[in-house]
Amino acid sequence: MLPMTDVTLAAGERLIALVNAAQAPLLAQPYFSGGDPGPIVAALAHVPEMLEVTLPFIGAVLGPSALDPRIKEVVILRTSARASCRFCVESHTLVALDSGLSVSEVRALRGELDVDEAFPAEEDRAVIAWCDALVGTGSVAPACRDRLRQGRPDHVVVELTLLAATTLLLNRFCTALELPTSPEVLARLAAAGMTS
Amino acid sequence: MSTAIAEAVRDGRLPGRVWLYSNYHCNLVCTYCLTDSSPKSPRRDLAADRMVDLAAQARDLGFTDLGVTGGEPFLRPDMVDVLLAMADQLPTVVLSNATLFHGERLKRVEELAGHPVVIQVSLDYANASDNDAQRGEDNHATVVAAISQLVERGIRVRIGTTLDPDVEVSDDEQARLCDLHRSLGVADEDHVVRPVVRRGRAEVSDMGVKATAADLPPELTVTADGAWWSPFGPTIRDGIPETDLLITRTTDPLITPAAALLRLIDGRLPGDDARLGIR
Numbered sequence: 422m423l424p425m426t427d428v429t430l431a432a433g434e435r436l437i438a439l440v441n442a443a444q445a446p447l448l449a450q451p452y453f454s455g456g457d458p459g460p461i462v463a464a465l466a467h468v469p470e471m472l473e474v475t476l477p478f479i480g481a482v483l484g485p486s487a488l489d490p491r492i493k494e495v496v497i498l499r500t501s502a503r504a505s506c507r508f509c510v511e512s513h514t515l516v517a518l519d520s521g522l523s524v525s526e527v528r529a530l531r532g533e534l535d536v537d538e539a540f541p542a543e544e545d546r547a548v549i550a551w552c553d554a555l556v557g558t559g560s561v562a563p564a565c566r567d568r569l570r571q572g573r574p575d576h577v578v579v580e581l582t583l584l585a586a587t588t589l590l591l592n593r594f595c596t597a598l599e600l601p602t603s604p605e606v607l608a609r610l611a612a613a614g615m616t617s
Numbered sequence: 618m619s620t621a622i623a624e625a626v627r628d629g630r631l632p633g634r635v636w637l638y639s640n641y642h643c644n645l646v647c648t649y650c651l652t653d654s655s656p657k658s659p660r661r662d663l664a665a666d667r668m669v670d671l672a673a674q675a676r677d678l679g680f681t682d683l684g685v686t687g688g689e690p691f692l693r694p695d696m697v698d699v700l701l702a703m704a705d706q707l708p709t710v711v712l713s714n715a716t717l718f719h720g721e722r723l724k725r726v727e728e729l730a731g732h733p734v735v736i737q738v739s740l741d742y743a744n745a746s747d748n749d750a751q752r753g754e755d756n757h758a759t760v761v762a763a764i765s766q767l768v769e770r771g772i773r774v775r776i777g778t779t780l781d782p783d784v785e786v787s788d789d790e791q792a793r794l795c796d797l798h799r800s801l802g803v804a805d806e807d808h809v810v811r812p813v814v815r816r817g818r819a820e821v822s823d824m825g826v827k828a829t830a831a832d833l834p835p836e837l838t839v840t841a842d843g844a845w846w847s848p849f850g851p852t853i854r855d856g857i858p859e860t861d862l863l864i865t866r867t868t869d870p871l872i873t874p875a876a877a878l879l880r881l882i883d884g885r886l887p888g889d890d891a892r893l894g895i896r
Binding site: 440443444445446447448466467468469470471 | 830846859860861862863864865866867873877881
């Protein structure tokens with residue numbers, strides 16, 4: 422398991438309060454109309470003009486796109502684990518399992534198993550190495566770059582990189598603001614034996 | 618965008634007045650205060666130069682009037698200078714409890730005479746006991762004297778009456794209040810009556826009518842904490858500004874909240890203009 426900040430604060434000790442539906446600002450109210458929108462929205466709602474541009478951006482980058490959903494979850498979960506973001510790892514462990522990744526693949530992405538054993542295909546391992554390099558200093562060794570380039574058109578390289586960079590943005594946001602994982606997610610993780 | 622705002626104001630879809638909360642502290646502690654103001658309240662001041670700059674931006678965007686409220690604006694020593702500078706941009710109304718207009722402060726306030734500045738004074742009942750029960754001891758006598766002083770000095774005064782909708786006010790009492798304001802030189806068109814709105818301290822005191830955005834005119838309102846749907850929006854509960862009527866935290870440039878307000882009154886969600894992908 423990759424190291425993660427242990428944030429177990431009571432509600433009153435949190436850095437920020439999460440906006441609830443009754444106090445949702447006018448521009449944020451559509452995001453609350455379907456029920457609890459989750460802590461990222463509830464945090465961003467403090468600055469509604471940022472929420473309404475950030476959420477569509479995150480949705481476009483992390484949501485359905487030209488990339489295969491499976492490889493997108495590989496990028497999101499690996500980047501989050503390398504960035505030690507407990508909230509994103511816990512949330513995306515379930516998303517990754519739901520999107521078809523195996524338990525051993527998820528465990529490898531989380532740093533609990535060997536990546537080379539869990540991912541026999543070089544094309545997967547090249548993407549994982551790219552995420553590891555991006556979370557590090559951001560500069561990528563030529564060999565790592567060449568592995569990613571192998572057989573991939575520029576638009577795929579750009580989108581993989583944008584996805585990893587956007588995930589890293591969310592990792593920093595969620596970790597710094599100590600966003601809490603929902604009880605439902607924690608219960609599902611426990612049931613799957615995947616508690617971090 | 619400034620054209621769109623000017624058109625909306627001209628068409629009556631958007632009220633022409635922009636409100637600025639100059640500060641939140643007050644020398645009074647009224648029972649129904651939306652902003653939970655008191656002498657101990659955090660000030661949440663808007664800086665003088667910021668208020669004047671926002672006034673100029675409001676004019677450039679096509680708004681037609683300005684309002685200043687609080688707290689008690691005249692607790693700020695710079696308020697007369699701020700109002701004079703704002704009134705150089707657009708006609709301005711300032712809401713006041715009128716309990717501070719004596720001595721040197723009254724002399725300063727005299728400078729507003731002849732400028733497009735109206736002072737809207739709070740006076741709730743013709744009889745002192747009911748008025749003072751809501752607004753504090755000796756408030757009635759102090760305010761009536763102040764109105765006379767202001768009118769004598771050539772300053773236009775409006776009277777704002779705020780009534781608890783759960784308390785029946787007789788026709789006689791209402792008539793006596795109108796007789797009083799006329800006797801003080803305040804015309805009928807300068808007397809406004811409104812219900813207590815159930816927000817801030819009024820909600821804690823279990824007073825007033827519940828109001829949502831649908832019940833309130835969309836009058837762009839700027840405070841130190843952001844921009845709001847209405848001057849009834851930036852209320853304080855448990856020491857924290859309520860955010861259900863917040864538009865944006867960004868207030869400068871003023872076009873940011875003004876454009877968002879225009880979008881809200883048009884009932885469109887962000888992205889509704891992007892169906893064809895043309896930006």
